[in-house]
Structure formats: C-alpha cells, structure tokens
Amino acid sequence: MKPVYFEILDFESKIPDNYYYEDLGYTNNLLEKTKEIYKNLGLPNDNAFLKKRGAVIEHIRGGRNILFDLENDGLLDCMFYTPFSNLAVEIHTRGHEEAHAIQHFGLEKELRKKLDLSCLTKLSCEFFCDRAGLVAVKKRRLKLPEGFFTGVPGKHYFPRD
DSSP states (O other), rough: OEEEETTTTTTEEOOOEEEEEEEEEEEEEEEEHHHHHHHTTOOOOSSSHHHHTTTTOOOOOOOOEEEEEGGGGGGEEEEEEOOOOOOHHHHHHHHHHHHHHHTTTTTTTHHHHHHTTTTOOOOOOOHHHHHHHHHHHTTTTOOOTOOBBBBSOOOOOOOOO
C-alpha cells in the first residue's frame, strides 16, 4: 500500500501499489485533453469511442475524472479541469473530481467520515461528489455564484469568465 493525497479535499489515505492517481492540472479544453490521454494510452480517441466510454464530449469546460482499468497492472485515475476566474467554482470543481477518484479507489466511506457526511449514505455518485466539493468551498469560507447548482447532480452553470 502507498499513500495518496487529495489536495482540495485535504484527504489522505492508502491505495494499493498498482493504483495510480494523477491530477493533470489545468487544460483549456476538456475534450482535447481527454483525446490526448486516450491516445497516449494507445486507445481509440474518436468521439464515438469516447461516447461509448461515457465521456460527455459536448463539455469543454469544467472538470473531468477518468478511470482506466489497466487489467493486471491496476487502476489509473486521471483528473483535469479548466481554469476559472471564480475561486469558489474552481475549488468545487476540483473537489468534485477528487471525490470521484476517491470513490474509484473504494475510499468513499473514509471520506464520508472525514467530511461528516456519514449520514448521507444513499446519495448518487454525482450528488456525493457535489457535496464533497461544497464542503471544500465552505471550509475555505467561499461562496459559489448564485445559480451554480442547476438541480441536476454533476451539472452546473459555469459563469463566463
């Protein structure tokens, strides 16, 4: 087992040695970065293939988390996000994507306990990640723009920068 740290959620745990987490940082276009990652892993990266894998190809802004099963070599979780002029939106987006990685690695129960969300055990994956991002925003005493939450978990209104 090896340590893993999620900066925005300030969450540290252990993952198996053959699990890999990469925060790839900022990108200007989620779709282009997604295609680049697939290409670098030797996978098809056309829009049809990405759609089959669940990528929302229409989204070019926001954040994205992708899990790759490396078969016998373990798991690779990559996240990346577009820059925002609003710090609260950036913190929420990055915290949301970190929460996906935490779920992928089977650490959600630990994170629920740390964030005092243990009572919210029946949340959908996206709703849980939204809550985790919101906790990260509140810990920094920031405020998301009015209308940020659209009522659909995982889908947000990103103000134009």
